[in-house]
Amino acid sequence: MTQSVVVQVGQCGNQVGCRFWDLALREHAHVNKKGLYDEALGSFFRNVDSSKCDGEAHSVGGRIQHLKARAVLVDMEEGVVNEILQGPLREMFDSTQLLTDVSGSGNNWAVGHMTYGSAYREQIVDTLRKAAEHCDCLQCFFLIHSMGGGTGSGLGTKVLSLLEEEFPEVCRIVTSIYPSAEDDVVTSPYNSILAMRELTEHADCVLPVENQSLVDIVKKIKHMSHSGKPGTVIRRESAIISGQGGLVGAEKPFDAMNNIVANLLLNITSSARFEGSLNMDLNEIAMNLVPFPRLHYLVPSLTPLYTLADVSVPSRRLDQMFSDAFSKEHQLIRADPKHSLYLACALMVRGNVQVSDLRRNIERLKPSLPFVSWNQEGWKTGLCAVPPVGHSHSLLALANNTCVKSTFMELRERFSRLYRKKAHLHHYLHVEGMEQGHFSEALSSLSSLIEEYQQLDATKGRLVPDAPRLRIAR
Template sequence: KAIYDSALSTFFINGATDNGGYLPVVSGLKARAVLVDMEEGVVGELFKSPLRNIYDNRFLITDVSGSGNNWAVGKYFYGTRYHDELKEVVRKSVELCDCLQCFFLIHSLGGGTGSGVGTHLLKILADEYPNVYRIVTAVFPSMDDDVITSPYNTVLGLNQLTELADCVLPVDNLALTGMIGRLKGSSTKPVPKGPSLIGNNTTKQQSSSNWPITATPIDSAGSGKAFDEMNNIVANMLLNLTSSSRFEGTMNVDINEISMNLVPFPRLHYLIAAQSPLTNISQTVAPRKVDQLFADAFTRDFQLISADPCRHTYLAAALLVRGSVTASDIRRNIDRLQQRLRFVQWNREGWKVGHCLVPPVGLPSSLLTLSNNTAIRERFLEILERFYKLYKRKAHLHHYTNVDGFDLGLFKASADSLEDLYQEYDQLEKQTELGTNPQLLRLQISS
């Protein structure tokens, strides 16, 4: 039988001995995970899947009707209703940890549960465990998203993430679908419809929280497989991110070092992730040389969100390497990258390097890059433009104002917060391009 070691205990709890200790071999393994959704479809499918025994139903909170793609319903109705239960289930999960380092939150922003209940839970974590890092993997809606109110939900949710998260790793369906297409030799495969990459829901009141990263969509086998492949890319990103916490290495990087080294200002904590080689459940396109590993990770096609960091300014960057890569390989590629990448003037050497000796299964090596880069502001601008197209016409506002506890002023406050965030990144871009400190310009949103 497999040994239950420290690497496995990072994400899993093993069966207990008679005196309360953990068994030395794998037995009754359960994930250190809390699953939350305000409808039962996706979670129900998860508990019918091959992974059904991995999750502990004691750490499960669901409802029936869903949040109706409404942030206010998720935040104020379900957040209030399940506030005590959320606190309690997190407390019980935390008590099973020997050395709690970090909370990972995985949720979408376009729907009601992911954005509303998700950010409510983030507030609980900030209040109850203020010294524990909170890293959020947030699914940004695509431009062709079929949730009408997703611009509202996204802006309201981002306001909470900006204030409460330590780091946000945004991903989107469009970028992930492009990766799958390239793995299969085609980049023209359409994006699966649905509120988030985690799963697609065909119930009357769609919910897009879909927290379990491995959930299989309900609608069809074809779409389900597509979402599984996309989820696998995100799961690999999280595995690479936590590899130093699980395995030995020459330059290990703790989770707290990510925020410490990549976030120079509290609000500017949105990190663009990229990884090489491209891999999904059944396919891997491994580069022939180590140098290609680094070159690929700094191209647009390998970013987990639709952005091109190399054309913009870096505040800081992390290289998290796994496998058979030497220190000289890393140094050589950093020197090469510094010649073509643009960093802010006050952080020219803004690299954080980690090297884990254990490679991913089936690969000789891999590279995860995390970039605090001004390219993210383009996504913020797209979201703001979509938001104002609805907000200027007061469309669908009554769905939010009818929810007890919701204040109409939250729309303007959240939009202003996102606009300020855009301006902060934009100012750093201009300072680097011009070598000056320009006056802060007011963002103009096209109608």
């Protein structure tokens, strides 16, 4: 049995992570009616006898004693973590899994990465090791963080580099929340570009999620629910409006957005948590979808959208679900994959879907999807038997597609507008260890990444003798 550890860094990372644990528990409770500690639960939870002070895993007759999430929670402001510890999920985390401070990173990548990264290095490594020691066969680290703030971007990417250093053989899959152009953190372009270099160098796979895409999806779902059409009422206890996700206090505007990201994580981990006729090993994602180490940004797409909202609409044809997965309206970043080049694609299906359904839809869609010439059969598929609670099926598509370059180019432009004026630069250069060269190196790294995607687009993926070679070494 393999296990994975979820590492949540910063306010956003911890809020999304908390939502993931809440929804994951719902899924397991729906399937595991007898309350037995089985392999499915063991993949992301450990079974602890709460009467034992040493906290070691213990089980009596296979019954659940006390579940602890295989998680590490890091934040340099203690507010969100304290909310979690006062909420309904408080028993799932103990002090050995938490690392907090009180002052925060001031929306400054350098403070998170260098100041806190240095001060807390040993404690971070110790906390990660303890989480790893509770695993019999550690398969993957899932890191959740945002790119716009100081702790998520700075300390989040510091944690990522420590994961590579301490556990080089363990896969590192990162879910990164990218700020919108109207982000209220004025320094978010700096933080994002500085973090991008670390993601490119140290992650095995990155799942980029744009805040604006989440806003658009939530608006669309709520519009559906208020349209007045028969059968489009959101059920009272649906994931999209239950909101609090293990936190205390009133529902916040971004709770619904966090639910969408949590559903992305539920889908990508479903084959590790449940049985299926065609289960996809998490290590296979990087192995099959990343032909060049730096080009490991995978565009996520979820369908049907009403699964996220539990909107009661008439059942749509299965084929429509596959078609939707390749439309820009269902992607978690704003880009058009059909006018860009596919390097590879994974389809992770949950529920009552047959292998023949998968094959038929791949053959149907292939003519309209431009794949690189040397990987025309670059499809990876997974079938998990357990669907999301209350639904018959769902689909997560992960596309290694050159369309991500538009997101990166927009980010680079926002960075350049600030950097040309040297606006707010002094806040970073006052941090010990931070130099102006870090900015130029980060910008160069991103420009090189964009150029590699553009080169593939220009040649349609063909190997052209005079074209500069893609960088395949780290």
